[in-house]
Amino acid sequence: MKFLIDFFPIFLFFAAFKVWGIYTATAVAIVATVLQIAYLRWHHGKVEPMQWLSLGVIVVFGGATLLAHSETFIKWKPTVLYWLMGSALVLGQLIWRKNLIRTLMQAQMTLPEPVWLRLNWSWAGFFATMGLLNLWVAYTFDTDTWVNFKLFGGMGLMLVFVIAQGLYLSRHIQDTPSTHKDTHNAQP
Template sequence: MKKLLFDFFPLVLFFIALKVGDIYLATWVAMGASILQIVWLKATKKKIEVSTWLSLIIIVVFGGATVYLQDEAFIKWKPSVLYWLFGAILLGGKIFFKKNLIQQLMGNQLQMPETAWNKMNTSWALFFIIVGIINVYVAFSGHFTTEQWGTFKVFGMTLLLIVFAVAQSLWLSKYMQIDNNQQDKSS
């Protein structure tokens, strides 16, 4: 639970700063919080995950462009670019390197047949791509204010992630139950 809160630290601070200030203050706060996360992890000699580094790089690049050019479009692109990057990494790892990155990440905690790992990898990649598209719509369709986009970014995208993870878990438990039944019949 601590790790989850730690990972959401910049996002929560971004939301608070957006509510009390504006998108530029929120962007500064998110960049600062992301840098502080890395400093804290380094100082405490904890492992820094690749996703944390990618997030830092993207927030500094897109946040820096937002602040420097005084154009909120850059920070609004940041979640989509990050999610599309995650999706591309998952798909690219499987297609070009024959590596299932989800399986490599979670393989020690979960035993599943190869087909289930492949479906899980593909579904997460597609989830990231679709959520990136939804973010672009909310950010740039003209139907939502910047504050509404910020609320969606913090709560809507997080809710989508939770709902997808729960659905994925339910699917996996069903799949594993079928697999266990097949193994029982073959014994």
């Protein structure tokens, strides 16, 4: 369900673009993101900082697209969002000495410190690469191809990356004391 909520604005943007074009799709994405945030706030009582950031970026870049009547701004939106997320991971690690990936995921798994560090850097690299890839598609291909890439390419690459991360992490996940069985005192 969270997946559908997270990608709700992208799905609506895609559908609106196919029917009405880039400017209507941009307006739909802005409204959908506002509704997404309102839903999360109402149902969960809080909204994650990255979701607030996403709202701000879509309002600014989507608004600029509509005001200037230039699709360039909306094409920059994914890159700006990817680079802001990647920058947060890098700055968190280098300046504040805080691994934000660990902060987000440590309740779900226990990993050795070097693995947390590699995970943080790999996500930062992934976001940087996705930002560059978005710009390449936006400036090399037509808008229809860019919209298709935004939905299918972006989500597909994210899925492949998450699966690769899962395979890597499966070798390093450590048992926590509450899940570790005591085999020394087991009775036959």
